Amino acid sequence: MTKPLKLHEDRLFPSQPKVRDIARALYAEIADLPIISPHGHTDPSWFARNEPFGNATELLLQPDHYLFRMLYSQGIALEDLGIGGHDADPRAAWRILAENYHLFRATPSRIWLDWVFSEVFGIDVRLDGETADFYYDTITDALQTDAYRPRTLFERYGIEVLATTESPLDTLEHHLDINESDWDGRVITAYRPDPVVDPDFEGFANNLKKFSELTGEDTATWAGYLAAHRKRRAFFKEVGATSTDHGHPTAATANLTFSEAEKLFDKVRNGAGSAEDAELFRAQMLTEMAAMSLDDGLVMQIHPGSFRNHNRQLFERFGRDKGADIPMRTDYVHALQPLLDRFGNEADLSIILFTLDESSYARELAPLAGHYPCLKLGPAWWFHDSPEGMRRFRSMTTETAGFYNTVGFNDDTRAFLSIPARHDVARRIDCGFLAQLVAEHRLEEDEAFEVARELAYGLAKKAYRL
Amino acid sequence: MTKPLKLHEDRLFPSQPKVRDIARALYAEIADLPIISPHGHTDPSWFARNEPFGNATELLLQPDHYLFRMLYSQGIALEDLGIGGHDADPRAAWRILAENYHLFRATPSRIWLDWVFSEVFGIDVRLDGETADFYYDTITDALQTDAYRPRTLFERYGIEVLATTESPLDTLEHHLDINESDWDGRVITAYRPDPVVDPDFEGFANNLKKFSELTGEDTATWAGYLAAHRKRRAFFKEVGATSTDHGHPTAATANLTFSEAEKLFDKVRNGAGSAEDAELFRAQMLTEMAAMSLDDGLVMQIHPGSFRNHNRQLFERFGRDKGADIPMRTDYVHALQPLLDRFGNEADLSIILFTLDESSYARELAPLAGHYPCLKLGPAWWFHDSPEGMRRFRSMTTETAGFYNTVGFNDDTRAFLSIPARHDVARRIDCGFLAQLVAEHRLEEDEAFEVARELAYGLAKKAYRL
Amino acid sequence: MTKPLKLHEDRLFPSQPKVRDIARALYAEIADLPIISPHGHTDPSWFARNEPFGNATELLLQPDHYLFRMLYSQGIALEDLGIGGHDADPRAAWRILAENYHLFRATPSRIWLDWVFSEVFGIDVRLDGETADFYYDTITDALQTDAYRPRTLFERYGIEVLATTESPLDTLEHHLDINESDWDGRVITAYRPDPVVDPDFEGFANNLKKFSELTGEDTATWAGYLAAHRKRRAFFKEVGATSTDHGHPTAATANLTFSEAEKLFDKVRNGAGSAEDAELFRAQMLTEMAAMSLDDGLVMQIHPGSFRNHNRQLFERFGRDKGADIPMRTDYVHALQPLLDRFGNEADLSIILFTLDESSYARELAPLAGHYPCLKLGPAWWFHDSPEGMRRFRSMTTETAGFYNTVGFNDDTRAFLSIPARHDVARRIDCGFLAQLVAEHRLEEDEAFEVARELAYGLAKKAYRL
Known part of the structure; x- marks a missing residue:
């Protein structure tokens, strides 16, 4: 017998009746605000070409490492x-997912998918082995219709702005196409230079060559390499970018002299550097990027602390982003000091910090963001972008950093269809958090309404200079 | 005036009425399931000999380091x-405990003991200085009766299987006696090779000699030493073991070549090794044990992160296990990589990870178990085997690892009388956790019933191959 | 339009009606107990001279780094x-605070300030840009009246004892004046030797000279230096001190021989020491201080884990204590071992441990305090002295350390006016925590009343030997 699928209107709110009532009232005011998606990994070609998405498996399962990592486990x-x-x-493949859907009980993937099934495709039975084919057909058929083309969904979703993330080696052709088209959806890029900044990145030496070709700068010299960044950042900005993004193993920063940096660059450029040299080079580059941000106004995001491709056999067979990135303990207080020594007091610089190490929330990140003018706290990230994870984020950062040193929500996803589901989870959890504060007389109700709107919309727009 | 002792039927459930009602309903379905105790430290001779336990102090206070550590503090x-x-x-001695029973307020020891006093001995007044003698006499008298003999309690408690933990040097005579007896209680052993694996263990060199005598292998050579393990594991398995257990200071693993390992073994065997050599040897042995598990099917448990015998004066005067083991920060993401490099993708291998460092739950353990087929998460352990500890475990692991990468409950105790109390706490806390998910519409009620049964019974049975 | 300011009588209690009722009942019993303030940073000259405080900005904003750090951020x-x-x-300046008062939403500063505005000054409108001048005038005018002089407030606040913190170089003239006056308020000092113990402290060499002048001991020798400490501790004790306080970067302790310590002292005294030498010297001094505490009975407080003056530019321009101290990851289990090796089993020694690294609560601190007779746990400190922070402290320490290895509340503040507000927050949060335990049948109600009184009053008095 099939089981019903119905999203409850009070889902994710605190269950205590009085608190739930406050959460409902707050949510009612902000549920329909436009979506600001200032950081994510969707594919700009979808919006440039506006071609139909493929089948259910291609769209919902195969690109989603949250799903197949759990199945693989x-x-x-x-x-x-x-x-x-x-x-x-x-x-x-879809049937395998369906038959194992119980594995996702109480995970955010379940919440996001159920939202997509119910709200986007109008399905009202639960996914399991029995309903697998019905699901597959319903979704795959719908995707062939115009109502499910990328731009139509973008508009239906009420997205005000959506940022993707590109390497400096990307031509941004899709963003250029979108800009030149008569469609007025705002899809912007972000400058993610890891492939030309991280000596351990696959194909680093070759990437530097392409970087030179694209920019006309001599990336075999430190000065030319920096100039290439400056040029490429200017191009990204011209096409629409308002931010950069940096996915380093650690949050290490450095503050070398020009000649020290020059020597280090020579070493790592030639593949002659040690692991320590690579780490120092990435560290120095965060400081260089901050210097450029101070000039060009691009907001800087630091996403450290993931041990990428932890499963070597899997990496060799399947490549990166296969669900085998594992968080590590991450220090910020020492790591960021060299950068902060130079730029920490610049109120015009904006650096948004993320973490996969929740023990740093109350200990390091909230105290840092609650002091330095250039620092802000990004939302709960990746593994922690979940109901419990978001609650921990708020309860461990708010008392020291306040709400106004945070930057609203990032969906940070390549799963386009679930973007509204993710923002909805964040809005519900934030409203529940605020409702609890009101119920404990730690915040007045009129203030909670103001803050709810900021968390859902205003802070992201301001922090990312959108 | 004496105070009443009465266990409340709603104890440990969430206090909010609607959530409590759901928790009650879930608990009603699983409260009477048989007890699977797949890992613990009870004494097999109790069940082999079935002699009466001694007095109250001998049975309940003197072996329980949770109790005397608090008194000592x-x-x-x-x-x-x-x-x-x-x-x-x-x-x-009993009077000292009684007069200081207030020290245990809001600790799990209090919950476990009150259950034993009330449910096992039918006492209905609270333990304090005034009731100390009444308690001592009631318990000590009862213990002389047949109703309180080990096997009778085992049956009364509804224990389906109970695992003890033995060194490879143990003859397993008591397990053999139980197997050969006409009693059909299932008491099995687990292979805990620390005394012959850890060069820092008291009497290591001598232990290796005994290991050789027991197995007929030449434990002065690396090949012979490994063969001795293989033989002894086979013997343990034959007698009933389904698992091994490893209590190392860290979770470090290594992946040396045969000749590197051989040289290292020579060093540590002769007591010529440094602290680093000892650590590397333990690390290599985890990988060797995994290799053997892949062959013989024994489930592997890793219990790292305790700084044993932290209080040196106390250790010299009273020996080990005197309440002076203190948890340490524990890394898994780097430590386990050498082992995972070799065996991480083996779906037939099963390694259950425990931690005393809760900061690793959401950061490292849930992501690892939510990816690697060979890894599962053991329940909240030792200091964290408590109502708040278990709640933190569920709230920090479920969203990333799900329920199905966890393995149910371990009581991990030498306090036999409290085993049902400990399982009851786990069942109540899990039902409360599930009830909260249902109340927040994050899980459907029919699913919660299914999961509750798995957490209380099914997952442990499956994970430990019982 | 101005908004009302009214403290709700149920503020900070759990919002669930039945639990709130228990919390209310508990709180009613302990709300009016005298205040024991065993550790803090108020200025003893206030109570010695009893002169009026200055204006609103001078009293409430300029000394409060919680406030201006947030504004600076x-x-x-x-x-x-x-x-x-x-x-x-x-x-x-006051207007800037008023216009930015929304930044403090859901922070403890907001709770403390609102209490001061409402309870101390009788203000009933909310602080914002519109009411800024009204606030400034009301507060500044009131401060000129006798009702707002330091001693009057001290009495109005029901303070039984208030400890300040002084350097060994302090003459304690204000404490002596208070002792000799006819006022019977108890304002005592605490011995905080960082300026003569920490080789990295500003002016260390010069401080040692003054230390010699004050004590008549030759602080150029290790023996003389130790003798100077002993003399000065005796003087502090004579004037009223019952405790010492140590604010080191880490919790490291050492256990050097006399001659090793002598050599080390020679190095650091001359400024010839490395960073490691400075760390080792601080570590050794904790052990020396413990030895002296065992002799003179002063309770020892260790406040480690703050990276002081993280913002170097700010430090150079504005000096220390400007809101730029950032917590660091802090190890206790290895760090404290040398000291505990010598003194850990001394039941007459009392060392109170604090932390800024909450990950150590359940992992290290509660297990240590739940075993060693000389160790106790200080309350949630600094960034964690907040509703959520205190709840985390209780929920992560109680199950292992119990209530009786904790020491009640410390306000640890220089913000004299908010002292009762801080104790009130702690009392409310503790009553809420106890109420939750009662509601979940984990503690009997009669016990909760007993514990509430201990947490609010008894434990602090006993732990600090007051």
Whole structure:
């Protein structure tokens, strides 16, 4: 027998009746605000070309490492899901997901997917082995219709602005196409220079060559390399970018002299650097990027602390982003000091810090953001972008950093269809948090309404200079 | 005036009426499921000999380091409690516990003991200085009756299987006796090789000699030493073991070549190794044990992160396990990589990870278990095996690892009488956690019933291959 | 339009009606207990001279780094607030605070200030840009009246004892004046030797000279230096001190021989020491201080883990204590071992441990305090002295350390006017925590009343030997 699927209107609110009532009232005021998505990983070609998405498996399962990592953890082969270019029958792959959907109980993936199934496709039965084919057909058929084309969904979702993330080596052709088209959706890019900044990145030496070709600068010299960044940042900004993004293993920053940096660059450029040299180079580059941000006004995001590709066998067989990135303990207080020594007191600089190490919320990040004018706190990230994770974020940062040193919500996703679901979770959790404060007489109700609007909309817009 | 002792039927459930009602309903369905105790430290001779337990102090106070550590922390001498072979009047020792019972307010020891007093001995007044003698006599008298013999309690408690933990040097005579007896209680062992694996263990060199005698292998060579393990594991398995257990200071693993390992073994065997050599040897042995587990199917448990015998004076005077083991910060993401590099993708291998460092739950352990097929998460352990500790475990692991990468509950205790109390706490806390999810519309009620049964019974049975 | 300011009688209690009722009942019993303030940073000259406090800005804003750090984090110049000796119109500075008061939503500063505004000054409108002048005048005018002189407020606040914190170089003239006066308020000092113990302290060499002059001991020798401490501690004790306080970067302790310590002292005394030498010297001095405490009975407080003056530019321009101290990850289990090796089992020694690293609560501090007779846990400190911070403290320490290895509340503040507000927050949060335990049947109601009184009054008095 199939089970019903119905999203409850009070989902994710605190369950205590009086607090829930306050949360409902707050949510009612902000539920329909436009979506600001200032950081994420959707594919700009979707909006440039506006072609139909493929089938259910191609759209919802294969690009979503949250889903296949969990399936893999239970012994399911990635090949059977068609991951990493392996051929698999998409319907059969979908059935595997359906039969194992219980694995996602109480995970955010379940919340996001159920929202997509119910709100986007109007499905009202629960996903399981029995309903697998019905789901597959319903979704795949819908995707062929105009109502499910990327731009239509973008508009239906009430997205005011959506940022993607590109390497400096990207031509931004899709963003340029969108800008030149008669469609007025705002899809912007962000400058993510890891491929030309991280000596450990696959193909680093080759990337530097392309970087030179694209910019006309001599990236074999430190001065030319920096000039290439400046040029490329200017181009990204011209096309619409308001931010940069940096995904380093740690939050280390450095403050070398020009000649020290020059020597270090020579070493890592030639592949002659040690692991320590690579780390120092990335560290120095965060400081260089901050210097450029102070000039060009791009907001800087630092996303440190992921041990990428932890599963070496899997990496060799399937490549990166296969659900095998594992968070590490991350220090900020020492790591950021060299950068802060130079630029910490610049009120015009804006650096948004993220973490995968929740122990740093109350200990380091909230105290840093509650003092330095240039620092802000990004929202709960990745593994922590979940109801409990967001609650921990608020309860561990607010008392020291306040609400106004945070920057609203980032969905940070490549799963376009679930973007409104993710913002909805954040809005509900924030309203619940505020409702609890009101119920404990720690915040007045009129203030809670003001803050709710800021968390859902205003802070992101301001922090990302949108 | 004596105060009443009465266990409340709603104890440990969330206090909000609607949530409590859901918790009650879930609990009603699973409260009477048999107890699976897949990891613990009870004494198998109790069940082999089935002799009466001694007096109240001997049974309940002297072996329980949770109790005497707290008394010691308040300046009470261990000698006065008869710890470490010191002579003390057991009734006087019991009185000290009784007079200081307020120290245990809001600790799990209080919950477990009150359950034992009320449910096992039918006592209905609270323990304090005034009721100390009444308690001592009631308990001590009852213990002389047949109804309180080990096997009778085992059956009364509804224990389906109970695992103890033995060194490879143990003859397993008691397990053999139980197997050969006409009693059909299932008491199995687990292979805990620390005394012959950890070069820092008391008497390591001598232990290796005994290991050789027991197995007929030449434990002076690396190959012989490994063969001895293989033989002894086979023997343990034959007698009933389904798991091994490893209590190292850290979670470090290594992946040396045979000849590197051989050289290292020579060093540590002769006592010529440094602290780093000892650590590397333990690390290599975790990988060797994983290799053997892949062959013989024994489930592997890793219990790292305790700084054993932190109080050196106390250790010299009273020996190990005297309440002076203190948790340390524990890294998993780097430490486990060498082992995972070799065996991480083996779906037939099962490694259950424990931690005393809660900051690793959401940061490292849930992401690792939510990806690697060979990894599962053990329940909240030791200091964290408590109502708040278990709640933190669920709220910090579920969203990333789900429920199905966890393994149910371990009581991990030598306090036999409290085993049902400990499982009852876990069941109540899990039902409360599920009820909260249902009340917030994050899980459907029919799913919560299914999960509750898995957490109380099914997952432990499956994970430990029982 | 102005908004009302009214403290709700149920503020900070759990919002669930039944739990709130229990919290109310508990609170009613302890709300009016005298205030024990065993550790803080108020200025003893206030009580010695009993002169009127200055204006609103001088009293409430300029000394409070919680306030101006938050304003600074949002780009407001410290000069405009009159910080660090800069001239600023106090009324204009107050207006900046008022206009930015929304930044403090859901922070403890807001709770403390609102209490001061409402309870001390009888203000019933909310602080904002519109009411800024009204606030400034009301407060400044009141401060000129006798009802707002330091001693009158001290009595009105029901303070039984208030401890300040002084350097060994302090003459304690104000404490002596108070002792000799006919006023019977108890204002005592605490011995905080950082300026003569920490080789990295500003003016260390010069401080040692003054230390010699004050004590008549030759502080150029290790023996003389120790003798100077002993003399000065005796003097502090004579004047009223019952405790010492140590604010080191880490919790490191050491256990050097006399001659090793002598050599080390020679190095650091001459400024010839490395960073490691300075760290080792501080570490050794904690052990020396413990030895002296065992002799003279002064209770020892360790406040480690703050990276002081993290913002170097700000430090150079404005000096220390300007809101730029950032917590660091802090180890206790290894750091304290050398000291505990020598003195850990001394039941007459009392060392109170604090932390800024909440990950150590359940992992290290509660297990240490739940075992060693000499250790107790100080309350949630600094950034964590807040409703959520206190709840985390209780929920992460109680199950392992119990209530009786904690020491009640410390306000640890220089903001004299808010002292009762801070104790009130602690009392309310503790009553809420106890109420939750009662509501979940984890503690009996009669016990909760007993514990509430201990947490609010008894434990602090006993732990600090007052």
